[in-house]
Amino acid sequence: MRRPEKWANLRDNEELRFLQVNSIMILDKKIPRYPYAKFKCKACNYLLTDMNHVTKHVEQHKKRENRLVEELVFNTIKYVPFAESWNSTPLSKFLLKIHDEERETESSFKAREELGERIIEDITSSVPNIALQLNGSSLSHFALKNVSNMDFSLQVKESHSVKDALNSIYDTLALKQEESFYLHLAQDFKQKYPQITFTMSENHIPCRILLKNKSSLKTSLLLRDYWDLDARVRILGIVARYWAYSCGITNNVYTVIPSHSIIILLLHYLIHEGVVPCIKEHLSQDEENDYETPREILDNWNSTNYKSTGELWVGFLNSCITKADMQWKYKRLSIQDPYCCNKNLLSVVHNTTVFEYIQKCFQYSSLFFGVPQTQKGPLFKIVSDDSTIQIASKIENNGLNDEVSMSEIVTLEQANVLIDSVQMEDMVFEWNVERFNNNSKMPIVCSVCTNEGHTQDSCPDEILPEVNTMGPLPQSYLAEIDQFFHFNMDSLRFSMSQLHERELIIKEMAVFIRKSGYPTAVLTVYGSSDNGFGFKDSDLDLCLTFSDHETSENIDSKNVIEKVAKIIEKMNSICQIRAVTSAKVPIIKFVHQPTSLEGDISFYNCLAFENTKLLRTYSEIDLRVKILGYNVKRFIKSCDFGDASRGSLSSYTCVILALFYLQQLDPPVIPVLQELPDSKNKTPSRMFEGHDVWFNSNPQSILYWKNSHHKNIMSPAELLIGFFDFFGRQFDDDNIVVSIRTHRSVKKLDKMWNTDCLAVEDPFEVNRNLGGRLTRRMHLFIKKCFIKGYERFATPMSKRFYFMDPNKYFFNASNLGVGKVPTDRGCHICGGIWHVVRECPRKMMTKRHKGNKKNHHESRIDQVMIIGENINPTHPPRKEKKKSSPVLVISKNELEEKNDAENIDKKAPNKRKRIRNRRSKGMEEKNVIKNLEERRQRKRPEKKKKKIPVFLHDYELESIAFYYEHGPIELLK
Secondary structure, eight states: OOOOGGTHHHHHHOOOOOOOTEHHHHSSSOBBTTOOOOOETTTTTTTOSSHHHHHHHHHHHHHHHHHHHHHHHHHHHHHOOOOOIIOOOOOOOOHHHHHHHHBOOEEEEHHHHHHHHHHHHHHHTSSSSSEEEEETTHHHSOTTTTTTOEEEEEEOOOOSHHHHHHHHHHHHHHHHHHSSSSEEEEETTTSSSSSSEETTTOOOOEEEEEEHHHHHHHHHHHHHHHHHHHHHHHHHHHHHHHHHHHSSSOSSSSSSOOOOHHHHHHHHHHHHTTSOGGGGGSSSOOTTOOOOOOOHHHHHHOOOOOOOHHHHHHHHHTTTOOOOGGSOOOOOOOBBBBSSTTTTTTTTTTOOOHHHHHHHHHHHHHHHHSSSSTTEEOOSSSEEOHHHHHHHHHHHHHHHHHHHHHHHHOHHHHHHHHHHOGGGGGGGOOOOHHTTTTTTOOOOOOOOOOOOOOOGGOOGGGGGOOOOOOOOOOOOHHHHHHHHHHHHHHHHHHHHHHHHHHHHHHHHHHHHOOOOTTTEEEEEEEGGTTOOOOOTTOOOEEEEEEEEEETTTTOOOHHHHHHHHHHHHHOTEEEEEEOOOOSSSOOOEEEETTTTTEEEHHHHHHHHHHHHHHHHHHHTTOOOHHHHHHHHHHHHHHHHHHOOGGSSOHHHHHHHHHHHHHHSSSSSSSOOOOSSSTTTOOOOOOTTTEEEOOOOOHHHHHHHHHHSSSOOOOOHHHHHHHHHIIIIISSTTTTEBBBOOOOSOOEEEHTTTOOSSBBOOSSSSSSTTTTTTOOHHHHHHHHHHHHHHHHHSSSSOOOGGGGEEEEEESSOOHHOOOSSSSSSSOOOOOOSSOOOOOGHHHHHHHHHHHHHHHHHHHEEEEEEESSSSSSOTOOOOOOOOTSOOEEEEEHHHHTSSSSGGSSOOOOOOOOHHHHSOOOOOSOOHHHHHHHHHHHHHHOOOOOOOOOOOOOOOTTTSSEEEEETEEEEEEOOO
């Protein structure tokens, strides 16, 4: 059978089905007024051009429809008159029944405790220097039958290796598995909390040993005290856990939400209702102390709330639904960990759809338990006022929503009549999960790209580009690349005049601060301005210290930073001053106006001095170190991921990567200075602020190391190509930490940096992960850039690129084909990770600028100053004709503007007109004319032509030549 002609452009039957389900008809004839229309929506008579237009229209319809339906549901929850007499008692009995069916009995808890003691004895007798304790729901007693695991909290002494302890535990359990004590033994050390899982052969209870800190154990003990305090807590806790498990909120494999988070949410409501006290307020605030139950306070506690479990359950569901949740803005639920105040238990959820599903479960569950339930179903489904009934009738007539069209919509008066007519024995409740989640399921969301429909294992972003290992490259090509790298370094680094200019800025600021109230102030430069890898446009990083104070102890850093910021505001050459006192290290941001140089002043950031000295020492060992460092920084800057404030890697971290690569080569290019012995063949230590900052900076020791080791003769081009290949394909970033302080491999597991991203250790502050702010998506983007960089540099240029600017060919992210930089973690306007969109400084500045323009326009009438004639200031002045007497109207804001010659209308026919158009500050007429003549005679300085290197690709030439715009320059091979 031939397909109709009007369906010819449709791909398959799925599209036809999509059109039929959503009431979209295909037009048989063209409409003269709308010749491009091919479809028509039956519900709203809207014409559509193609399938993309149809899809967007249907999505908008569904959003409007869902919005109306959720508004009806919210109003029903708001208006339904919940009363003790007709709903609370049957509901309380039903909740008690669920509690008895789904909870673990006291005998099962005792069996778990005995089993846990036996497991602990088996492990600790074979593995020393560890502490193993029962944890989780088996300890707190909020455990579900046939659902809850037996969790054990593992703690390893600081002097012992975490990896060795976990391997020893695994080996011990493996021996027991051979004796059939344990089954299904497995390990997963790459998780955030490394774990070992197994199953008991006797009762088949799944067990987990997790490497956790004391806070998780304290949380379980805290929940146990709440369990013992009130019977209503026990009933509601089990019901809440079973409800979250049934709805798929806490048992979803792909979105791991902690099961005890729903208990903490419930306790938050019960504390505010006065059912239970806030126990944590009566405990010691010292995190190092063990948990001690405040027995005296709990024994004397008398609850002031005597509501039944039915009333409290409906109240709990309603407490999670507020009007703010119905404002259709981007909102998320946050649950704070009791002992890790900075930890959000729902931080693993990054997709809005998951939060919308959780919110929907609360809404429909509240509607289900708040409305009287009979054997035939709910007494009513929707309670609304007249206006909402009209909306619902409109939805029902259009047939857009089955949920509403099938519902019985009643007013509040009708609901009261129905409630009065129902008898208590007619009330019947059943555990219907489809009513809790409105026949929907927990969405599957990828943890990498946050898109729906797939997991991390099948995420497209996880697929790295495949590049074959390149063969040996022609020496002439490598020599040419070497010369290009030399040119890049020379064009990027500071000149002597620029260094002198920065020194003058530092000296000027230091003298001004000393004369303004801080005579012992010292400004010291650090960072890229002094570490040997600085760019011409690098920020000026300064550290403020006082010569009479070695440390910042007994100094109010916030007060000092604010005062110094006010002092440098008085300097004519400094502008855009902003004091940031809330940061870990308080800083002052500023701009040097004559040079447009950005900078910041930190307070006693002395550890940065040592990092600067270390990098400068490495840069002076071999010229290739500098060449590689500069070109790596140039590459990451072109790929736009060299900014730690946007959730990527800082330029300092990328230099650490380059140094690490040079240390790992065989033979290495540079030594490990922190392990290089001194003249006495020792590696001493020098403690500063609790960190060992010693490294060997003696040139004689470094020279001896060079002479005693085989020399690495790789060229800069080979080193950069190898760098890209090393971090793009070879380096084991899943298990190894990038560390330049030691030759041995540092494991992620030993440092508890269990992340699936690149981990980079600070050379001195060894507990600081320089890649800690990376997301998995950004990590994959960086690896793709390195892989594509390897492919680009390891492939000789084809003839059609011979006369192309090498910077545009090699250092251009668009040529690499890796896409845009991920901004999933930060602000979508500026990319920063320190704020969200609504708090973006760039957005706020735009709003402020628009507001200032509006206020300026509205206030012109009140700010008029008349020069020439007296005009009533309550009315705006009219534009005078040329023949009338001249009137100059200038506002106060305009009078305060600077005397800028660029605002002069140079095309004015005469000098008098130029004077009228100029926004001057009371300047006399003669001075204005004189200034205009001087400006006209002044010549603009000629712009220097930018030198652009061009390759001559003739591999038979004995010398390599770089051509500039003014001619060739012969360079050494």
